[in-house]
Amino acid sequence: MPKPADVAATGLRASALTDDLSFLLARANAIALSAGNAALAEHGLKARSYSVLSLAADGAGPSQRELAEFLRLDPSQVVSLVDDLQSRGLVERRPDPADRRANVVIATDAGRSLAAAARDSARSAEERVHAQLSADERQTLTDLLRALAFPDA
Amino acid sequence: MPKPADVAATGLRASALTDDLSFLLARANAIALSAGNAALAEHGLKARSYSVLSLAADGAGPSQRELAEFLRLDPSQVVSLVDDLQSRGLVERRPDPADRRANVVIATDAGRSLAAAARDSARSAEERVHAQLSADERQTLTDLLRALAFPDA
DNA sequence: TATTGTTATACTCTATAACTATA
């Protein structure tokens, strides 16, 4: 006998929203986000700060404007995310020699090792959340989502 | 020659995040959400209020608790969403005869026709956003996302 | 003139706890 929660959900699962790609995207994202945030919490990170740290650790040396664009954040939000990471000694701001208006954000050694540890936590949480998909299905999903996430590619 | 915006994104597109299912989910959702909200604005709705109205119009007669669960919202958030829709004459709260603690939320005639109009707007916006996917790919994506969105199904 | 980063501000969303009425 299903719990009340399941019964309730079952009743609405025949609704039109269940075929709505945007709704499914929102719900799947909410589930992944809360699992991800829970997994990252032990490292003092959230999805946002993790993604900034991860990009800074990747060696591409992104400017804050590039981070804002890639993560779909307002530049002012990037300021406070980088402030936080910098105050914890995880990233540095370096003036871009080619454009002195711009700050290049680079992970410190501590930042790189935290990013690696956080990535492991995030990945194992993700595997738990997506356990009902086969490896093939997960790959297909990743490719399709990438097409939506980067339409101009 | 690509615009600076494209160049910037291209630089980061080789990053590890680009293979991260949770990140792609977040970015695709952000894109779909902003397109959806823009399309729904002409009806005085947002994604949240639209989904509540849509479920109320579907005839299943959900309680507020069922709505909260299905939409992954806190019950107190559902209160204000229903308050707003009710004040505009789009839904009614009816006490559930079987459990007088519970309110069943049902769309009025005006609510049903607004829901239908809003759904058309939302769907054509969605088609624009997802134009680079074939019908087959979109169906595959919908099925895979449904598995993530409703893991217990 | 336009752009990068920054600050300030207001607004929305989210999470929590407490209360009431029913069960």
Place this chain on the structure above:
DNA sequence: TATAGTTATAGAGTATAACAATA
């Protein structure tokens, strides 16, 4: 004792505008 709805409130996230430094 537990649950549905409600209220209040604080915190996080989001959006906007304005400014200094630089292009």
